[in-house]
Amino acid sequence: MTERARTTPGRRTLLGAAVLGTAALGLPGAAHATGHGGGHGRGGGHGSLRELPVPTVIGHRGASGYRPEHTLGSYQLALDMGAHIVEQDLVPTKDGHLVCRHENDITATTDVADHPGFADRRTTKTIDGVSYTGWFTEDFTLAELKTLRAKERIPGNRPDNTLYDGRWTVPTFDEVLRWADKEGRKRGRPVWLYVETKHPTYFRKLGLGLEEPLARLLRRHGRHRKNSPLILQSFEPSSVQRLARLVGTPRIVLLSGPKARPWDFVESGDPRTVADLVKPAGLKWIASYAQGIGPTLDLVIPKDASGRLTTPTTLVRDAHARGLLLHPYTLRNENGFLPADFRRGTDPNAYGDVFGACAAYFATGIDGIFADQPDTALLAAADFKGR
Numbered sequence: 001m002t003e004r005a006r007t008t009p010g011r012r013t014l015l016g017a018a019v020l021g022t023a024a025l026g027l028p029g030a031a032h033a034t035g036h037g038g039g040h041g042r043g044g045g046h047g048s049l050r051e052l053p054v055p056t057v058i059g060h061r062g063a064s065g066y067r068p069e070h071t072l073g074s075y076q077l078a079l080d081m082g083a084h085i086v087e088q089d090l091v092p093t094k095d096g097h098l099v100c101r102h103e104n105d106i107t108a109t110t111d112v113a114d115h116p117g118f119a120d121r122r123t124t125k126t127i128d129g130v131s132y133t134g135w136f137t138e139d140f141t142l143a144e145l146k147t148l149r150a151k152e153r154i155p156g157n158r159p160d161n162t163l164y165d166g167r168w169t170v171p172t173f174d175e176v177l178r179w180a181d182k183e184g185r186k187r188g189r190p191v192w193l194y195v196e197t198k199h200p201t202y203f204r205k206l207g208l209g210l211e212e213p214l215a216r217l218l219r220r221h222g223r224h225r226k227n228s229p230l231i232l233q234s235f236e237p238s239s240v241q242r243l244a245r246l247v248g249t250p251r252i253v254l255l256s257g258p259k260a261r262p263w264d265f266v267e268s269g270d271p272r273t274v275a276d277l278v279k280p281a282g283l284k285w286i287a288s289y290a291q292g293i294g295p296t297l298d299l300v301i302p303k304d305a306s307g308r309l310t311t312p313t314t315l316v317r318d319a320h321a322r323g324l325l326l327h328p329y330t331l332r333n334e335n336g337f338l339p340a341d342f343r344r345g346t347d348p349n350a351y352g353d354v355f356g357a358c359a360a361y362f363a364t365g366i367d368g369i370f371a372d373q374p375d376t377a378l379l380a381a382a383d384f385k386g387r
Helices: 003-025 072-081 116-121 159-164 173-187 200-205 211-220 237-246 263-268 280-287 315-321 354-362 374-385
Strands: 056-059 085-092 098-100 123-127 130-134 192-197 230-234 251-255 292-295 368-371
Touching: 056 072, 056 374, 072 085, 072 173, 072 374, 085 173, 098 173, 098 211, 173 192, 173 211, 192 211, 200 237, 200 263, 211 237, 230 237, 237 251, 237 263, 280 315, 292 315, 354 368, 354 374, 368 374
Parallel strands: 056 085, 056 368, 085 192, 192 230, 230 251, 251 292
Antiparallel strands: 085 098, 123 130
């Protein structure tokens, strides 16, 4: 029996147990993902950021541990598993439509390379200071992009997901909003979405600003109010500030490594780094226009040189003191993505002790977590609340 064959039954068992377990335990994710009743159909007026379950489980790009990311199949599975919120990342097409991709470089996430008619679209671009060669959404109209099919981004890590290659197209955000409205009517409760603007400064310089068309879509679907069941997020604070001027929808500032500078800071000459933003003064500044932060997990508990967890920082305490929620990213089941002290065996793609890792992060007081396998995170959240 191969290593892959040995690990596959365990994955299926974990997935099935989680889906059954959320219902059996009465988890909010199974029947009441938002922790409040009432309201269905269109998204507005039925949500409250403070009413979300704690810990909140956010389906990272859907259920991307089981389906190709940012597809309607991935989103549907995350919702069916009980994820409290389902995440979308937005990039524009050449003709200004917002579509759901983690990056505008679609080389690894679609079959574009298999389309001879688009061979001449392959190019090299510098995005946020990094050079990429491939195919990019801003060079395709929506009609052209819809001729492509989505595929698994990291097939080496998740070979089982390649079963679904070619099954779905690249969804527009309008399609996702309509899907969420439909699912909300079916379930009798709003479906929460978590929406990120990707590379907003880069796209604005191309004349493809993200915030204005996003705000128009939110208004059209009634998700533009402060109590709407949707959270906006960006790694660029200026994008979050721009959105704050356009809609009342809740907002989160994403934070990467401590030495990093948000790209809009680089462009504007702002010398601050993430390390500055997680200090009390930086958090106070963020709290003036946002309701929370989405830090990388290493900002909550750093790792040592061997990749093992060390002592938690004061970030949770400091952010909470300024009224900010914390939704760190990203929990993944595979050994290769876990802290070294929670890996099991030598196969980087086999599942490690994700429950132990999750317990360590939840113990810091974070309000939620982004997870590629939301069923696992829901079980971990139930364990934590049941202690």
